[in-house]
Amino acid sequence: MPLTAIRAKPSELANISLRLYTGTTLDNYVEELVGNAVNLSNYLNSSKPTLLYISGWTETPESSSVLSVVGAYLKRCDHNVVLANYEDIATRSYPFAALSVPGVGYTLAQAFNELVKNGLDSSTLHVVSHSLGSQVSGFFGKCVDFIVPRITGLDPAGPGFDMMNENLASGDARFVDIIHTDAGIYGTASNKGDANFYPNGGNRFQPGCKFSLPYSDNDFCSHHRSWQYFTESLESEDAFVGQKSKSYRSFKSGFSWGAVAVMGYGTPTTANGKFYLQTNSAFPYGRKYKGLTYDALF
Known part of the structure; x- marks a missing residue:
């Protein structure tokens, strides 16, 4: 069977929609199919920057990562908040969803090109994405007619993408920052961002996560820590501070290059x-500047 037979068709890509939240709660929004995305221009606040959130495999607008990240942005009241809703593709088999990533990214890019033509300030756009959505965001950045200022990848999906060497990477936006929490399993082992953050070494098991049956809900604990950490950074911008270092071993040994940077929303x-x-x-996960010193008891 040719690969083209197991990826989204144009008719399926046309069913992708953009959901623009119009208040401070998740139940206030307007939603348009990508072909009619220009209609959202009437609801955008030109005085606010714009956030585009792209969720991952199996996720819908009611999934935890969406409710958490989008909900935290809405509480801030300082962004136009847009959700890419491609659930009919994301909830299919992983091979189907993964092979559809370039098409989804291209489709979203064309919708945003139209929004920019109708007044959206592209210089304020921040794309935040989780898992498979992070790989979508890379293609989005490659396909738009403008330079995306910033893409944040929350443990970008690894299966299929590492093997093909197709990953969210520096150059897909003016600045690409990546938070790794399950590297080499559900998350990518690639470190192609401009800034790559590795909380607790960047792989499983993240503190509080335990061994579980493969593909069970609990097995995704480390993978999901990425958006949980990012959500907390929206509420407390200095909750996570990283130390620049050659490796986790060097970090644990106290050897570093001196530079520090906030992880999450406030990353410079x-x-x-x-x-x-x-x-x-457990929450609160952030240790602020205390997290710069490795403590074997944690």
Whole structure:
């Protein structure tokens, strides 16, 4: 069977929609199919920057990562908040969803090109994406007619993408920052962002996560820590501070290159390299500057 037979068809891509939240709660929104995305221009606040959130495999607008990240942005009241809703594709088999990533990214890019033509200020756009959505965001950045200022990848999906060497990477936006929490399993082992953050080494098991049956809900615990950490950074911008270092071993040994950077929403776009930090095992996960010093008891 040719690969084209197991990826989204144009008719399926046309069913992708953009949901623009119009209040401070998740139940207030307007939603348009990508072909009619220009209609959202009437609801955008030109005085606010715009956030585009792209969720991951199996996720819908009611999934935890969406409710958490989008909900935290809405509480801030300082962004136009847009959700890419491609649930009919994301909830299919992983091979189908993964092979559809370039098409989804291209389709979303064309919708945003139209929004920019009708008044959206592209210079304020921040794309935040989780898992498979992070790989979508990379293609989005490659396909738009403008330079995306910033893409944040929350443990970008690894299966299929590492093997094909197709990953969210520096150059897909002016600044690409990535938070790794399950590297080499559900998350990518690639470190192609401008700034790559590795809380607790960047792989499983993240503190508070335990061994579980493969593909069970609990097995995604480390993978999901990425958006949980990011959500907390929206509420407390200095909750996570990373130390630039060659490796996690060097970080644990106290050897570093001196530079530090906030992880999450407040990451400076001048950050570059690999950053390591330690978190708590339960909320609040952030240890602020205490997380710069490795403590074997955590």
